[in-house]
Amino acid sequence: MCGIIAGVSYRNILRVLLSGLKKLEYRGYDSCGVATLTNSKLTRYRTVSRVEVLEQEIFNHPELPGTIGIAHTRWATHGAPEIRNTHPHLSHNAIAIVHNGIIENFEEIKHQLLQKGYVFESDTDTEVIVHLIHSFYKGNLFVAFSQAMLLLKGAYAVAIMTKDEPQKIMAARFGAPLVLGIGKNENFVASDPVALSGVTEKFVYLENGDLAELSPDSYQVFQRNEFVFVPVNRPVTKITAQENSVSLEGFTHYMEKEIYEQPSAVSNTIQALSGFAPEAYGFNAPDFFKKLNRILIIACGTSYYSGLVAKYWIEKIAKVHCNVEIASEYRYRESVPDPQCLVVAISQSGETADTLAALQHAKNQGMEMSLAICNVATSSLVKETEAHFITKAGTEIGVASTKAFTTQLIALYGLAVCIADIKNRLEQSKDYILDRLSEIPSLLKEVLSHRGAIEEWAQDFSNALNSIYLGRGQLYPVALEGALKLKEISYIHAEGYPSGELKHGPLALVDKMLPVLVIAPSNSLIEKVKSNIQEVKARKGRLYVLTNDESILESSTKNFHVIQLPKTHEDLESLVYTVPLQLLAYITATIKGTDVDKPRNLAKSVTVE
Structure with missing residues (x-):
């Protein structure tokens, strides 16, 4: 629920870090900070205000700029939104860390570190990680970092640097999104490619359990294999910068802009239905639609409400029983599994922790037919489902979801029609239904x-x-x-x-x-x-x-x-x-x-x- 951007280069990257933090503000935060390495010294600034306040404070002090740095926007979990809990966190002024997620065994590790004499300045679980890495450090950051990552339980995305290896950043991902940005004579780490819009178009998405080592000239991804990390190649994805998606274009707020983008977002999503072709939901979707005898929708918040609407459509149009569950509740209750149930997981970001965990719970119960309705093609949810439909909402910056909701509704309505068609239960022609649906964008304008x-x-x-x-x-x-x-x-x-x-x-x-x-x-x-x-x-x-x-x-x-x-x-x-x-x-x-x-x-x- 926070934002990470880090980079290592031959140029001063401070403005890149601050610009990235601004682009990550949409994720929500209550404090922010940045640390860079200059003349073998870690320098850090933090605030419980907005990024522009941090920026002003930094530019009043010339000692911060550097060619390597890490930055963070924090949404408080462990510890109140106070300066002492704000990232980056340091260990002995030698290692700096930023972290998203929650470490479930932090109390156990903290107890061990206290016995070794480590002093904690914050209430965060993050500080446990940086001290743990420091306790292992013997001159090789990769070794210390990998040893620490093997001991962590929970969900995390982490980026670290040390003053003793001034051209190296280490990063790791487990259960929280993290992407590498590949540049010329510089490389970056971020929670979201949008943070690096205008900086690079080449990205490498880390998978669960991956660890990465970056220098200005190179990067290497390592995959966890039992108790070691082995080199692995991950594909490079090109994402063309879309500055318009992160600019207000004359609107006062992103939410306002996104409300007014709905006619086009809905129109684009209707086109993606391809005339209600089942294959629009994935190459194996037609087989799923034939075999299913019921549907389970799992989601949170606004996505959950789109699922509740879909229940009416699925049962009316497709004549298939549909149950809609709040993801955070479903995974903790006794339920009756059905291997012929299609599990539909809905999430705008595709990184919603409760929805991902509920999906895994359903799979563990033997329900292996799964489909994601998501707005991010590269998300964890899409990777962990057997089929998917990507809504065409475009980047949604405002915390309160608007165009993601209406495009989810289009995708779910299309799902009901496709299932009805493949089961020969459709009471009207697909052309007639599509004509009716195609009127919606103009109605939204009205x-x-x-x-x-x-x-x-x-x-x-x-x-x-x-x-x-x-x-x-x-x-x-x-x-x-x-x-x-x-x-x-x-x-x-x-x-x-x-x-x-x-x-x-x-x-x-x-x-x-x-x-x-x-x-x-x-x-x-x-x-x-x-x-x-x-x-x-x-x-x-x-x-x-x-x-x-x-x-x-x-x-x-x-x-x-x-x-x-x-x-x-x-x-x-x-x-x-x-x-x-x-x-x-x-x-x-x-x-x-x-x-x-x-x-x-x-x-x-x-x-x-």
Whole structure:
């Protein structure tokens, strides 16, 4: 849940490190730091503020620049966000380390190191690693580093350097993403290729258990084999720099930009379905679709809500039983395995620790048919599943997911159609369904044109302490997602409920101060939703209704606010009604003045349990 960038070169790389930290800010952090080696001396700066504060402090002190350095953005796990817990950590001013992940056996190792006389300045598990490496160091960093890595349990991505070997960086990866950036007369390590955008286009993705040694002129990857590390070749991947993906292009925030990118992102993802060809989900997907008798979806957060929507589609269109599990819960409970179950794992980053662990748990139970819905083709999730569909959302920087959610919905809708087709259960032609789906991008553009009305709603929501979101059918998960967005970035408490559950508890909260947002398209459940609206009106609740129903549109009053949305097929309403909720959360947060792209306590890529 943090960011790493490190490099070794013949030039001063300080600005590369700081630029990389800025590009990694989207991952979420509460402190940051950098260390370089200059004249055989390790120099370090750290702050519990933003990268620009770190940058200003550094450039006020000329002693820091160097040709080798490591840098980090930290999201606190072990130890509060204080300077003493901020990376990089040092051991005897000789070895410096940055680390993502959690070391599960750090207390045991720490006890051993305390007995050897090591003094700990922080509460972090990371400091245990650097002291452990120092305890093994006898003049060969590779040997000391590899010995230490063999003792660690948990998940980690690590980069280190020492003043005694001034042209060498060591890195290791187990359960947390790490990539090498290959340059000319310089080489780098980063959590994400985006950190090195504009620096290099050549990348080597480390696999679980890999260790890497870098100098300005060379690099070598080593694969763990029992208790030793042996050299191995990993493919070099070329990623053309896409500066536009990490620039605001005139928008105020990345979240705003990404909300407005949804029509094109959705259109691109629809094209990737290749007319609902099963092979779009992988060469072995058609075989999986024929054999499966049920589906298990595992995911977290926003991805979990996309899975809840998919359950409606899969059971309605494909006539296949579908269960949706929160990944962090699924792996810790007793469940009944089924070898004919297709496990669908959903994650924007493909590095979500709980989802990866839940996938492994399912495999260990004998459920070997697996499929990833993911936005990153090079991610751990894609590598660890038998089939996959890569959404075409493009780089998503804002912590609160927007275009990743809607493109996941497209991928999951396509999955339902493909399974139905291959099992001969499709009730309409694929061409007809595709025509219907292809209308969505233009409908999303129409939805975005209602920004003015949504701004008026946002003024009201910004003054609220709590709110309720209601939806029925596939729009219940959309209500959950809309409430989550408001919580994430505006810090206003919000809860999503099935509309029919209103009278089973939440109605007690309704009064003239509580905003109640109702998702009410004119579909087969509209009369039920109208009854729920009346329940709120009777308690003098403040209603905010998204609808295309004529009778509701005519009911707008002072405490009954309505926005008219375009009509679409009932199966696809979740896509159309998601976007205004995202925009409402975004505008509300800007009114309140919160840090929209980097909300407190949250991270973009949740790589720890």
